[in-house]
Amino acid sequence: MKPELQTYKSLIKAFVRADRTARIAQRAAERKQQLALLTYRRMNIAREQAKKDIDPSTRMKLIKDMATLNKRVEILKQKAPENDKKLLFVQDTSFLRDQILSAQDDRHIQHLEDIAAFVDNQREYDELIERYNPGARMSQEEKVKRTANKVGFQMPS
Amino acid sequence: MFKSVFRPCAAVAKNARMTLPVRNSILMPQMMVSPIRFYSATTDRNEITQRVVDVIKAFDRTNASADISSKTLFHKDLGLDSLDTVELLVAIEEDFDIQFPDKVADELKGVEDTVEWIANHPESE
Numbered sequence: 374m375k376p377e378l379q380t381y382k383s384l385i386k387a388f389v390r391a392d393r394t395a396r397i398a399q400r401a402a403e404r405k406q407q408l409a410l411l412t413y414r415r416m417n418i419a420r421e422q423a424k425k426d427i428d429p430s431t432r433m434k435l436i437k438d439m440a441t442l443n444k445r446v447e448i449l450k451q452k453a454p455e456n457d458k459k460l461l462f463v464q465d466t467s468f469l470r471d472q473i474l475s476a477q478d479d480r481h482i483q484h485l486e487d488i489a490a491f492v493d494n495q496r497e498y499d500e501l502i503e504r505y506n507p508g509a510r511m512s513q514e515e516k517v518k519r520t521a522n523k524v525g526f527q528m529p530s
Numbered sequence: 531m532f533k534s535v536f537r538p539c540a541a542v543a544k545n546a547r548m549t550l551p552v553r554n555s556i557l558m559p560q561m562m563v564s565p566i567r568f569y570s571a572t573t574d575r576n577e578i579t580q581r582v583v584d585v586i587k588a589f590d591r592t593n594a595s596a597d598i599s600s601k602t603l604f605h606k607d608l609g610l611d612s613l614d615t616v617e618l619l620v621a622i623e624e625d626f627d628i629q630f631p632d633k634v635a636d637e638l639k640g641v642e643d644t645v646e647w648i649a650n651h652p653e654s655e
Contacts, residue, residue: 374632378616382635385620393624458588461621470613 380485381473387492388463394496400454408449415442578626578645585621586641589614603640619644 374382418439422432463469476482503509508516518528583598592608604610610618619635626648630638638644 374636378612379632381613382616382620385617386623389620389624458585458621458625461585461624462589462617466613466617473613 376482377473377476380476380482380489381469383489383493384469384473384485385463385466387489387496388469389461391492391496392463393460394500396460397455400457404449404452404454408446411442411446411449415439415446418442575645575649578648579641581625582622582641582644582648585625586618589618589621598641600642600645601640605639607640622648 418435421427422435422439427435472485476485511519521528579600586592586598586602586608591614592610598608602608604615604618616635619630619638622644623629628648628651630647634647638647
């Protein structure tokens with residue numbers, strides 16, 4: 374393998390690994406948002422259904438809407454964002470590509486190699502920080518709940 | 531930690547008088563939990579091929595994303611240049627949690643080579 378290709382490989386690898394966690398988290402957040410929206414719409418339909426004076430055709434339509442919404446919720450719940458193979462690729466590599474193709478001397482190649490090492494080490498550092506500080510990313514609500522739990526209390530639900 | 535071990539034992543002990551003869555057969559499966567190891571290695575070629583094809587399909591720079599078989603070649607059939615191939619191999623490496631040595635990576639020209647190498651090196655790290 375040529376040195377340029379090797380450098381390119383370590384660059385791509387570093388970027389894929391660094392991106393992956395963030396993108397999984399982002400997708401999980403998006404999914405949560407969509408679920409909330411669907412739940413809201415389902416609630417609206419249920420409210421409509423509870424009304425007494427609606428004609429049969431509207432009622433049928435409401436039932437049908439409810440069924441489609443339920444199905445969409447099921448599909449969303451089954452999707453696991455971390456299994457998506459698209460996460461294994463860097464989305465836009467044109468910049469990296471230009472860099473590697475315009476690299477003329479060893480110094481430039483070495484610089485790109487350093488960038489790859491930096492990105493990879495930074496990712497590892499972040500992972501370790503997170504592992505050794507489990508509360509760092511916890512939501513305030515969760516923190517309060519656990520603090521209360523520590524002294525034997527439970528938050529009112 | 532031991533709760534899960536003791537709880538079934540207590541339940542068994544309570545009924546011990548009634549079920550004395552069968553006691554052993556009840557106890558055995560809980561006492562002898564054999565350690566299970568989860569290797570990610572799959573040596574079944576069809577399975578590996580399917581996974582590799584899935585990865586290729588997720589790659590948006592390929593020409594013919596519809597029909598990929600084990601005979602597909604990266605350069606000729608998919609129209610990937612050397613940099614694209616590197617990206618694809620990195621994706622495959624990440625998916626299988628393996629690492630192609632540099633010498634091998636040069637020789638992987640198609641799906642078949644890749645699957646063959648992965649099947650032959652289940653423990654490669």
